[in-house]
Amino acid sequence: xPRVTRWFVRLSFLYLxxxxxxxxxxxxxxxxxxxxxxxxLSPVYFHFFMLGWATQLIFGVAHWMFPNYAPDAxxxxxxxxxxxxxxxxxxxxxxxxxxxxxxxxxxxxxxVVVAAVLQWAGIMxxxxxxxxxxxxxx
Amino acid sequence: MPKxxxxxxxxxxxxxxxxxxxxxxxxxxxxxxxxxxAWRLLDAHIDVVLFGWITLLILGVxxxxxxxxxxxxxxxxxxxxxxxxxxLGLVLVIVTPWIPDARLFLLVGRVLxxxxxxxxxxxxxxxxxPLMVSTADTMAQAAKERKNLQxxx
Numbered sequence: 001x002p003r004v005t006r007w008f009v010r011l012s013f014l015y016l017x018x019x020x021x022x023x024x025x026x027x028x029x030x031x032x033x034x035x036x037x038x039x040x041l042s043p044v045y046f047h048f049f050m051l052g053w054a055t056q057l058i059f060g061v062a063h064w065m066f067p068n069y070a071p072d073a074x075x076x077x078x079x080x081x082x083x084x085x086x087x088x089x090x091x092x093x094x095x096x097x098x099x100x101x102x103x104x105x106x107x108x109x110x111x112v113v114v115a116a117v118l119q120w121a122g123i124m125x126x127x128x129x130x131x132x133x134x135x136x137x138x
Numbered sequence: 139m140p141k142x143x144x145x146x147x148x149x150x151x152x153x154x155x156x157x158x159x160x161x162x163x164x165x166x167x168x169x170x171x172x173x174x175x176a177w178r179l180l181d182a183h184i185d186v187v188l189f190g191w192i193t194l195l196i197l198g199v200x201x202x203x204x205x206x207x208x209x210x211x212x213x214x215x216x217x218x219x220x221x222x223x224x225x226l227g228l229v230l231v232i233v234t235p236w237i238p239d240a241r242l243f244l245l246v247g248r249v250l251x252x253x254x255x256x257x258x259x260x261x262x263x264x265x266x267x268p269l270m271v272s273t274a275d276t277m278a279q280a281a282k283e284r285k286n287l288q289x290x291x
Contacts, residue, residue, distance in 0.1 A: 113165075126154075131151060
């Protein structure tokens with residue numbers, strides 16, 4: 001298993017735990033307990049689950065198992081996949097902190113914009129590197 | 139990877155890029171409003187990510203790796219139909235918010251998505267079997283092909 005895949009898989013497990021903890025927090029808020037801010041974590045809950053857990057697990061396994069790109073670079077340009085890992089995770093974590101605080105000042109709004117760009121850039125670089133590896137048997 | 143799986147997986151990568159772009163537009167607009175039309179993308183963002191990215195990827199890889207019948211993958215036409223139906227359904231869901239009074243498009247789109255999944259289930263159902271059955275199938279198919287070859291000689 002390549003090193004970057006191990007990072008993707010381990011981080012995906014952490015996001016799964018994080019998503020379920022936020023889900024617990026949302027349920028607590030529905031009971032009328034805890035800070036009102038908890039209710040604003042709903043989009044973070046979905047995105048920890050879909051992007052942090054499911055998509056990152058797929059990224060890691062796809063990078064590991066998809067057909068080789070070329071004998072000298074079997075998994076394409078590894079640097080792009082490392083960029084995906086960093087960009088998606090920094091973007092997701094920024095989002096988790098900033099999104100519930102949108103409306104409390106322009107700083108948080110711009111932080112959300114940065115989070116959106118980072119997540120998007122990570123996804124695009126993964127597509128860029130993986131696309132040529134998806135091909136019929138030679 | 140068989141050709142049909144290549145189509146499935148490439149479509150899923152395309153939808154991930156599209157779904158990610160929709161999501162980035164919505165999120166950035168939430169942070170600093172710049173695109174008043176951004177929230178119209180929400181339905182498409184959800185469908186494209188759930189069905190276009192995750193579901194098509196899973197179906198494409200399942201078509202590739204589920205046990206086969208000798209050299210064939212069973213009812214292949216159903217898997218081809220599923221890909222076409224899912225793509226048509228997603229296109230309808232994506233265009234709905236941009237066409238006035240086109241709520242019917244959303245309904246038809248969702249029906250096509252359901253039909254796609256049903257078609258894939260029809261294809262894949264007989265391929266979900268234990269290894270021994272799968273091996274016996276493969277051996278029976280190979281014996282049949284050997285017999286045919288001998289018959290031709």
